[in-house]
Amino acid sequence: MPKPYPEEFRRDVVAVARKGQAPLTQIAKDFGISESCLANWLKKADIEDGNRPGVTRAESEELRELRKRNKLLEQENEILRRAAAFFARELPPKMMYPLVRDLAADRIPVAVACRVLGFSKQAFYKWAEEPVSQRDWDDAHLINAALDIHADDPEFGYRFIADLGYEAGENRVQRLCSLQGIYSVFAKKRGLTARPGPPVHDDLVNRDFTAASPNLLWLTDISEHRTAEGKLYLCAVKDVWSNRIVGYSVDDRMTAALACSALRNAIGLRSPHGTIVHSDRGSQFRSRKFVNLLTRNGLRGSMGRVAACADNAAMESWFALLQHNVLDRKRWDTKEELRLAIVHWIERTYHRRRRQRGLARLTPVEYETLNKASLAA
Structure with missing residues (x-):
């Protein structure tokens, strides 16, 4: 099956053909395509420009988008209806993740449900794998301990907190203190310096611009x-x-x-x-x-x-x-x-x-x- 030509290449060929500086046969030969292919591109371009009757690409895409939008609105209405019933119970639930799981069982996409209910799908998947992880519990206890220690002695920073015997590394305590804004009152704010980042890739060529076969x-x-x-x-x-x-x-x-x-x-x-x-x-x-x-x-x-x-x-x-x-x-x-x-x-x-x-x-x-x-x- 032949590979499709890029859209940008098609527009350029049609623009050159419309200038009329050479016959279509010569233009097709110059650009390495068949004459029938060039005629087909010109026909589609005339339809797109309104010079010829037919369904344009924009109209086809608009109809397809309307169908998708209609289906999406139906799913959103179903989500809101189910959410109203979900929270109208005698004891309202504390989270909406179980509702997303029930909707997914009824073939409503998780991404749509999470967007309508106001949270990310990554959060739902993380909860589905492990509602409360052990590390979250440990981080919560460390944050509470850090807040208590900092309230008693504001001059001490994360190093002092890490040296009090808790089973946590210094880097972990620094990360948690930074997230909670726990800093020593004597800490100095460091200025930002603009430095170029490291390269994304290594140099695999080393100025050897030769190749034994195509696409190497x-x-x-x-x-x-x-x-x-x-x-x-x-x-x-x-x-x-x-x-x-x-x-x-x-x-x-x-x-x-x-x-x-x-x-x-x-x-x-x-x-x-x-x-x-x-x-x-x-x-x-x-x-x-x-x-x-x-x-x-x-x-x-x-x-x-x-x-x-x-x-x-x-x-x-x-x-x-x-x-x-x-x-x-x-x-x-x-x-x-x-x-x-x-x-x-x-x-x-x-x-x-x-x-x-x-x-x-x-x-x-x-x-x-x-x-x-x-x-x-």
């Missing part, structure tokens, strides 16, 4: 480009084996969503496993969203050092090539104009026309086409 090593980075309307940011993912840009995303904001979108596009087209994804230590690549995306797809993260551009030199050289061939050629008035120029250069010129000496004077698409059969053999 990917490089990624983000660059910014100026237009009359403001800045435009490009995040690209490059396969070192063929130097092909396997995923990219363009946006007017440099956020973690931009890096995740580019990586998600690359994953959708290549289906990698165990691939090393090397980047710099930008906040976008150190974000929780990006790290979780790597983990969920079985990819291995790698990061260079701070202020060492040579640790990602192969990706920096590609952005320099883009700067020379596209960005420095003219002054760009609109973001959309620059976006289409970048996409057109990547898909048509760089992938299918620009021959590289490192690839035996082949283009990235030709190199992959010729070598995939030999690698499979």
Whole structure:
């Protein structure tokens, strides 16, 4: 079954086709898709823009969301009805966790019940496993003892409390005192210092930008480009084996969503496993969203050092090539104009026309086409 193309790639191809600068057959060939596929994308785009009758994606999603919302409202009404009966007993219960358990037995999701009743589902699951843990009891006794000792002698801190013979370590007593705001009256508040955090991943590349087969090593980075309307940011993912840009995303904001979108596009087209994804230590690549995306797809993260551009030199050289061939050629008035120029250069010129000496004077698409059969053999 063929892999679906990313939505961002479809929009870019449709935008290029609508400009009418080349026949549809040539555009489909330049972007590596069939002519019927391009015609289908244009038809759907006309429906979305209201130029053609049909059900748009927004209308389909709206109908689906209305059905989900209707079902959710029915579940919430049932929860409120059951909760009113639950607390109208002669002896009202002290907690609502048993009600959530009864609702779950009647196929009402725990997340919905917890949200309507006003607490987190994690708290319910924790209670279901162990209503009151032994450590909670011990912490409660330690907190009571710490409050009593601090009330008698406010000048003493957590160290004095930990030395009184209780079966608890000093770090544990410090944590509990910090949670309860128990500090010595002579304690000094330490100022906060801004220090860079540790890298999320180790450097698995060590400036060796070579790969014996596809999807072994990917490089990624983000660059910014100026237009009359403001800045435009490009995040690209490059396969070192063929130097092909396997995923990219363009946006007017440099956020973690931009890096995740580019990586998600690359994953959708290549289906990698165990691939090393090397980047710099930008906040976008150190974000929780990006790290979780790597983990969920079985990819291995790698990061260079701070202020060492040579640790990602192969990706920096590609952005320099883009700067020379596209960005420095003219002054760009609109973001959309620059976006289409970048996409057109990547898909048509760089992938299918620009021959590289490192690839035996082949283009990235030709190199992959010729070598995939030999690698499979």
